[in-house]
Amino acid sequence: MFKKQIIAIAATLLAGHGASALAADAKTVEVMHWWTSGGEAKALGVLKDNLKERGYAWKDSPIAGGGGEAARTVLKARVASNNPPDAIQMLGFTIPEYAAEGYLANLDPVATKEGWDKLVPPPIQRFSKVDGHWIAAPVDVHRTNWIWANKKIFDELKLTPPKTFDELVTAAAAIRKAGYIPLAHGGQPWQEATIFDSAVMSAGGPKFYQQALVKLDTGALGSKTMEKAFDQMRALRGMVDPNFPGRDWNLATSMVISGKAAMQIMGDWAKGEFASAGKKANVDYLCFQYPGTEGTFIFNTDQFATFKKGEASVPGEQAFASTIMDKGVQARFNQIKGSIPARLDVPEDGFDECGKKSMTDLRSALKADAMVGSFAHGHAMPDGPKTAVYDVVTHFFNSNQSSADAVKALVSAVNNSK
Numbered sequence: 396m397f398k399k400q401i402i403a404i405a406a407t408l409l410a411g412h413g414a415s416a417l418a419a420d421a422k423t424v425e426v427m428h429w430w431t432s433g434g435e436a437k438a439l440g441v442l443k444d445n446l447k448e449r450g451y452a453w454k455d456s457p458i459a460g461g462g463g464e465a466a467r468t469v470l471k472a473r474v475a476s477n478n479p480p481d482a483i484q485m486l487g488f489t490i491p492e493y494a495a496e497g498y499l500a501n502l503d504p505v506a507t508k509e510g511w512d513k514l515v516p517p518p519i520q521r522f523s524k525v526d527g528h529w530i531a532a533p534v535d536v537h538r539t540n541w542i543w544a545n546k547k548i549f550d551e552l553k554l555t556p557p558k559t560f561d562e563l564v565t566a567a568a569a570i571r572k573a574g575y576i577p578l579a580h581g582g583q584p585w586q587e588a589t590i591f592d593s594a595v596m597s598a599g600g601p602k603f604y605q606q607a608l609v610k611l612d613t614g615a616l617g618s619k620t621m622e623k624a625f626d627q628m629r630a631l632r633g634m635v636d637p638n639f640p641g642r643d644w645n646l647a648t649s650m651v652i653s654g655k656a657a658m659q660i661m662g663d664w665a666k667g668e669f670a671s672a673g674k675k676a677n678v679d680y681l682c683f684q685y686p687g688t689e690g691t692f693i694f695n696t697d698q699f700a701t702f703k704k705g706e707a708s709v710p711g712e713q714a715f716a717s718t719i720m721d722k723g724v725q726a727r728f729n730q731i732k733g734s735i736p737a738r739l740d741v742p743e744d745g746f747d748e749c750g751k752k753s754m755t756d757l758r759s760a761l762k763a764d765a766m767v768g769s770f771a772h773g774h775a776m777p778d779g780p781k782t783a784v785y786d787v788v789t790h791f792f793n794s795n796q797s798s799a800d801a802v803k804a805l806v807s808a809v810n811n812s813k
């Protein structure tokens with residue numbers, strides 16, 4: 396399926412890049428990514444500086460578009476025309492898919508030297524390694540089941556972080572009554588999917604989440620519990636403003652920062668935007684878990700894979716992988732980005748309270764088997780079913796479909812995609 400897509404794209408492109416496209420400057424590493432928001436760009440600066448210190452120039456290839464859909468499309472086209480970048484940001488199942496086709500370089504030499512095996516949590520290694528070989532370097536651990544709230548609005552209305560979904564609904568009504576938008580949302584499929592991660596977890600807990608979104612079990616997908624997840628999505632739809640369609644995630648975050656809206660449900664890259672605007676945790680904004688998901692950790696890890704391009708590019712690519720996994724780099728990068736390090740040995744000093752909470756929660760969720768991959772960000776199911784579930788979730792959010800009908804559509808979409 397994946398190979399066929401690449402070949403199909405290749406057929407639509409003019410052939411002829413050939414080997415010349417591969418003869419890049421050996422002292423330059425071209426890095427493709429989708430980190431173009433204020434917070435993301437600042438965090439990226441940490442990686443760029445470190446690579447420079449190692450004697451390599453960074454050639455920046457940003458492809459704007461939160462969630463990375465646009466970047467993945469461009470990558471397919473570049474691979475098809477035999478002109479991949481040296482390194483690219485990748486998520487979840489995309490990594491083993493490219494590895495299976497033989498495109499990715501083996502990072503074992505640097506991974507073994509630096510002892511990555513002992514540093515990275517197993518649920519993340521599951522995507523960084525194929526057949527026991529390292530093929531991607533994880534830089535962060537993001538978490539999707541967060542709510543970001545404007546503290547001034549919460550204080551003014553005497554609200555505290557809701558502990559149950561019903562409390563969230565009550566708080567949203569009070570916020571609306573006071574003239575604020577309860578929920579800042581960007582109407583793009585990946586953002587609706589991000590909310591769905593939390594709704595499924597809240598409705599059924601980590602075992603149900605795994606059964607439905609990781610194992611794709613028909614019984615779980617078609618269950619009453621799944622209906623409850625859609626009920627939550629329907630209630631959330633009632634909390635947004637009319638201008639949500641198409642809005643970028645960072646513009647939604649700005650609405651919370653400026654006090655136009657009270658909350659946003661988003662991964663902790665949103666925290667990078669608060670930080671970039673000079674806002675402080677528990678002073679200007681609050682961070683708390685989506686109600687009903689406390690104790691669980693829905694993760695989305697950004698990794699960087701490098702492409703096989705011949706001997707000349709090997710030193711640059713290995714140096715780049717070393718940059719990504721550098722202990723100091725992971726501390727500085729993640730403090731800016733809003734995430735926490737993928738390395739478990741980075742101390743929590745320098746992280747704000749939301750970051751420290753994430754670090755503690757990750758460790759306990761790991762023990763309790765409550766750390767699960769984000770469906771929205773490609774860590775729960777492969778690309779085929781992921782796209783099918785995206786369609787169901789987005790259609791539901793943007794129509795008047797009933798939860799019972801959405802669940803039926805979910806079951807058939809997943810079965811057809813297998």
Ligand code: GAL
Nearest residue numbers: 435460461462463664695697
């Ligand atoms: C995700 C990515 C995050 C964040 C977000 C918004 O796919 O993993 O690091 O940047 O997109 O762009």
